[in-house]
Amino acid sequence: MVRFLKRTAWTRGRVTAILALLVALLLLFPSLVPSALGNPGGLIENFLPWLGVPILPLLALAVLRRSASALSAVLVAVVVWVAVFGPSLLPRDPGAHDLTVVQHNVSDVNRDPAATARTLIDADPDLIALEELTRRALPAYERALRGPYPHHVVVGTVGLWSRYPLTETAAADIRPGAITGEWSRGLRAVVRVAPQRDIAVYVAHLPSVRIRPGSGFDTRWRDESAALLGEKIADEDSTTVILAGDLNGTTRDRGLTPLTSQLDSAAEDFEFSWPTAFPVARIDQVMTRGAAVVDVRTLPETGSDHLPVVARIRLGGERSHAAACHPGAGAVQPGPCHPLGHPCPTTATAGQIVATTCSAKSAGTSRPIRR
Template sequence: MTTIELKKTPGGPAQPPPRRPAWRAGLVIAAALLLAAVLAGHRLVPNVHGIGSVLDTIAPLFGLAVPVLAVAALLARSGRALLAVLLPAVIWAAMFGRALLPPPGGDVQLRVVTQNLYADNPDPQTTVRALAEGGPDLIALQEAAGGTIETVAEQLAKTYPHHAVRSTVGLLSKYPIVDVAGVDTGLEWTRALRALVQTPQGEVAVYVVHLGSARINDTATRDHTIDMLAQAIRADEAQRVLVLGDLNTAATDRAIAPLSALLSDAQADAGWGWGFTWPSSLPVMRPDHVLYRGLTATQAGVLRTPGTDHRAVTSGFSF
């Protein structure tokens, strides 16, 4: 039996203890329902001035609001409010929770890493040497200032005797590169290449890419470069394809759909978490990717390196 302790007031009858204001629970319930609606319907928001892409990109971060609302519901001592918080929690888990499941793992026969070096990097050679310390078979580089890739290729020639360069993108390889061509992504200058790499397990067509930039009010250039790259990959007859680089779009962004229809995402298939890479000090989004077909992703992660504003993306594959 529950007993209620009554307070006696001078000159009057005993009074029950004050209840917490009902509006607090109502506020939590309203916020939970709004969060659920945003999570479930953010892709219905038109991509006007890039607003849709922004919502898609930050959508995984909306999950941070769930524990805050849960605490607010507990403080309000409201079972209804706590029940309401379950709705956005379930929606978020269904949409993004897979990233928190343990990766499957497996043998690694080909290790790759991709890094945006940052144009204002004071010491890009140190950044690349940090990448090489992990022993990847392929190192893809973007935003490399003039001569940077040639310089590091010479410094690392014993380990990476093969390299390819087109403008500000390049590839260092332990294995022979038998063919190199620039890839037109619709920009004024070539910022993508395709290299055919002869690995011990067979040939792999490797794209090193830096797609167009996106702004909150202007994603047209980025979107066009995605379409152009998708056209090139669709026409590529290679059995095994890797796309390494800064795509300036998140895996959750609707704009990446032309590539997602053709390629798988190594982080989604073999990594843990969302692998955020930018900004490097406290990353909240992932513009850098390893996409693939014809291989099996068995490892994926990120690596913080000195001198650059992006974290590197690492992946491992079996044939």
């Protein structure tokens, strides 16, 4: 005679319970998923917040089955998700900041560069980093940004516009070995935000990633480019470094470890920047060394498939807000004083830079300086 044990609330729903615990495990330890066999680990890391979505149907199944074990496991998954991502949902005051940086992949098929530039200007940033600049669209960006951002440099398809003088500019070679032909998607510039205060700024557009039937989540070119960029930043002499770019990955992606291991970013997990139609991940990043990213937000959509990202940065203590805003520090004050002031540059030395002469009464005039 076969005796059947009556299922109880603790023995029902074991499959649901196992799935819920698996979700909790992935949320806590995504690095346990291997990179081999199509790189599922990297894919999960890029979309990690979305692991909260399957928790809802698992909860419904647990209720329908009246399973205490499944409900307990789902509760564990909920607690883990809230612990990992809840802080990003809480309102908080970022406090004081010294610089505002806008990062935007403007798209090489953007039909209205002038309108895109106006959206970026409205955020009142100090630095604007752009990717996917084309020869056809570049003049429109230069015209629109020339007034408030008199200093700029463009290398290949990436560019940097600044309120502050650029004392050095150069290409940053991050091209993977397998890519041939014209390909220039990195630059380095030194921004002089105040006398005796220089910041090294990198603008980069890492190669795209692909999901392919044969190779899965293919990130090889991007990872190689990230490693090259990481080497340059590791060798950087400047105390303060800012990296702004389309990195084609989130800061949780293991392929970006050469960058995330030495640069900091804000833990704003839900300020998704891509794609514009339904943003699912923030692959546009502003990261720092020797400074703190205190806030990250997205701006309204432009003609790009990426949303612009605006980051507020607090610099180290080499120069206080009060000292920078004091008239004796050599700052101009065309309105409310900028935290670091607007230093009056006299010369610039490199590339496609527009230098500004200014006085205590006006922002002055601009003139192009060419090599």
